[in-house]
Amino acid sequence: MYEGKTILVTGATSGLGLATARALAEGGASVIITGRDPERCARAAADVRAADWLVADFTDLSQVARLVDEFKGRHSKLDVLVNNAGAVFQRRQLTADGLELTFVVNYLAPFLLTTGLLDTLVAATRARIVNVASVSHSMQHLDFGDLQLANGYRPFRAYGRTKLANVMFTYELARRLADAGVTANAVDPGLVRTRIGAKAGALAGFGWTLTQLRYRSVLAEPETAGRALAHVSCSPELDGVTGAYFEGDRVSESSAESRDPRACARLWAVSEQLVERFSSRETAIG
Numbered sequence: 001m002y003e004g005k006t007i008l009v010t011g012a013t014s015g016l017g018l019a020t021a022r023a024l025a026e027g028g029a030s031v032i033i034t035g036r037d038p039e040r041c042a043r044a045a046a047d048v049r050a051a052d053w054l055v056a057d058f059t060d061l062s063q064v065a066r067l068v069d070e071f072k073g074r075h076s077k078l079d080v081l082v083n084n085a086g087a088v089f090q091r092r093q094l095t096a097d098g099l100e101l102t103f104v105v106n107y108l109a110p111f112l113l114t115t116g117l118l119d120t121l122v123a124a125t126r127a128r129i130v131n132v133a134s135v136s137h138s139m140q141h142l143d144f145g146d147l148q149l150a151n152g153y154r155p156f157r158a159y160g161r162t163k164l165a166n167v168m169f170t171y172e173l174a175r176r177l178a179d180a181g182v183t184a185n186a187v188d189p190g191l192v193r194t195r196i197g198a199k200a201g202a203l204a205g206f207g208w209t210l211t212q213l214r215y216r217s218v219l220a221e222p223e224t225a226g227r228a229l230a231h232v233s234c235s236p237e238l239d240g241v242t243g244a245y246f247e248g249d250r251v252s253e254s255s256a257e258s259r260d261p262r263a264c265a266r267l268w269a270v271s272e273q274l275v276e277r278f279s280s281r282e283t284a285i286g
Contacts, residue, residue, distance in 0.1 A: 002027035002234045006077045011085025013040040019226030022048040058109035065278040068116035078120045080233045083110040084132045092153035100148040106162035112275045122180045130233050131170045133186040136160035138255035172264040174243030183242035189225035
């Protein structure tokens, strides 16, 4: 079903990423996974019979830049990039580069990885970029004056804002790649039974547990959500579909703010500036 496809899935050592990698590999794709721990990467790769695994800690943009180079050094083809890696942190923290951690892991790292691999994607036939989104994006506003979340930091507020940025990034990617043969879509997998919220500290973890209990009737297993992501990543019926927002495997509509083309273009420009010293190539496509 997915034979002949080379697919890179980030954050694939557990939860949704692991389930997505498994669904793609079971469909015949050549799957490459990433994670921040070598041992966990090796175990996950063996579990899903991945073709390869690469290590990068998305809290460190220099490691993401190195990931781009390592991928290109080991693989000449990339048909699909699935940006799944994400995290929630209990308190505001800055990276060694002085950037807010949630913003880096959930948004800037995928931005740097994607733009760094664009030439490889463009070289493929009908390549796809799939960004994992969340309904939480619609509950937040992106403050360009406070992208580093210095004011009023809350774990899931920070998470929602980065997911809004992911959706906006998707739309700007789709616009810039309209004539390049590469599609870009965002997927909200729904509320998935993972431990992402539980890793955000005791208070946020308790809130995440309550959320899962409250909405347990619509809580999806990682395997179900992973199959939906695999569908958007490879289904022939979605050839040429770009700039779309999916809820599961069905096209839906994202928030009005996320669809503002001026804001999307502005976010791209700001992001380029923030990752400029880590980037080895020009990202201004389109």
